[in-house]
Amino acid sequence: MFSPLNIRIGFFLALRQLRRASPWTTGLTIFIMVLTFLNLVVVSGILVGLIQGSINAWRVEFTSDVLIGTLDDKKYIENSPNLLALLRTLPEVLAVTPRFSEGATLEANYKTRKVTDKPNTVGTQIMGISPADEDAVTGLAGSVSEGAYLSPNDYDQILLGSYLLKQYVPIDDPNFPSLNDVGVGTKIRITVAGVTREVVVKGLLTSKVDAINRNAFMVDSQYRSMIGRTDGNVDQFAVKLKEGVDPILVREALKRSGVDQYAKVQTYADAQPKFLKDIIATFNMLGNAFSSLGLIVASITVFIVVFINAITRRKYIGILKGIGIHGSAIEISYVFQSMFYAVIGSAIGLVLVYALLVPAITAHPIDFPFSDGILVAPLGETLFRVGLLVFATVIAGYIPAWMIIRKNTLDSILGRN
């Protein structure tokens, strides 16, 4: 069937049919192909990008590339000063931030409430950080939406995640307690490890990362004294690596050094919350389902376009067969036409996605409540989808052509059924 001669004749016919076809029909078919391509790539790309934006935010703003935490049965990372020294000698490491972390209670109305009033408290984690180190690793200063960032010498000052304050909590739910009438400059009372202290809210943090929105941050030197940690051991290290370094390599190197004997070493991916991983899997599945529907719609569209084309040209198909043109050559001409629609549609789609949509959405992410959604379109996957679209289109173009071409030659010439 696919002899070089048939392919040559098929190409000869297809080229001329396309060249002299109605520009409106060709344009409309290509437009449908472009929309199908966008449906294949952009819908799933946005769904995945929604979560990818969240993952990126977690990585950039909280976990950084490698996160070292306490073992499940330990209160803190033993041997922290030596580990910090080791991390700072690794050539792959750009910056490290040590963090103290303890459960705490914040109270707002302790000055005004009567004995019978309910205390306005909220439980949270307070992180003790070195402001400069933390900012170097996670850019925490950039998340300050009101007030100011911490300075190393701040005394009794705290940064609060915005979701700890009633006016910023997105939902009104008793399961999400929050502080009333608290803003920058307000005094609140914190209780951590049995120690209570009055502190001033220096700034508010707003981010797409829950660990920032729901936690509080203080300068580490003070916090250490509050929780009675005098040995220099911390609860967490967030490690930022140099550009291009694979976090897995660093994780493995640390494990080989025996760090995993006294700390939990994770890449940012290991440290992702499980719900994010589940959502990614679900959205990938949804994306594939939408893509499959798009592919079916595209196939049916091309089937209809080619079927109508072939049925209205049935007489000419009969004439071609009558004068000795091989049926396969005629079928191939329709395959070439279908390929043309799919390839041109995909090419326009590729340009739209990579020259317009990806840069535009990267520059102006879609503002979802829990992430800055981006468009995820890895080139390999996109080209696979292009291949899928071309393949489906070719099949959808071949079948109607085959149906018409196999009809009796003379019946086709004379227009008999």
Add this chain to the structure above:
Amino acid sequence: MIKTTNLTKSFRNGDIDTHVLKGINFEARKGEFLAIMGRSGAGKSTFLYQLSLLDDPTDGEILIEGEKAHTMTAAEKSRIRLHKFGYVFQDYALLPELSALENVALPLLMQGRTIAQAYTESQKSLERLGLGHRLKNLPSQLSGGEQQRVSIARAVAHNPKVLFVDEPTANLDNESSKVVMQAFKDLHKNEGQTIIMVTHEEEFAKEAERIIRIDNGRIVS
């Protein structure tokens, strides 16, 4: 060159069989110009379609240069139509998206010639029919007479053994009809082209060497 023995063709429509050809014995010799005549519905076009292998007879034999056509596969018949036969249809049967030159070149390309060879031979064929100035024109840009001459140029470009012609002047005015008929006469006279032509016009049938009349599915004279 072409011989039929007891050729029959029937069509079934529901329970009703219509016998269009009722046992035709016929022979066309090489270099002959034959006209087939008959009233509408007599079976002359059906007979031409059986001879030219565009349709399969219900019964009987067709021999083409000694080869039994009725035992050939569809592919073998297609090969004979491509290499040995040429066709001129009543409604020209040109492909609307191909220029005159491309329409003529298409069967030559299918025979395996290169584009350059096919275009050179097609141009010669079109020039021979007085259409050297219309090579690039699409069928829609040509008059009926010109389209029919392009159709003749396509039919004879590969020097077929037999040219089958079905009512070539039915859609043409008198003047164009005369030009087209002159083309057939020239092909026959100058190149010895075998032509089997169906027509219902006495005036043009007289141009042929031999006239066969069909009535009610049989050759009557």
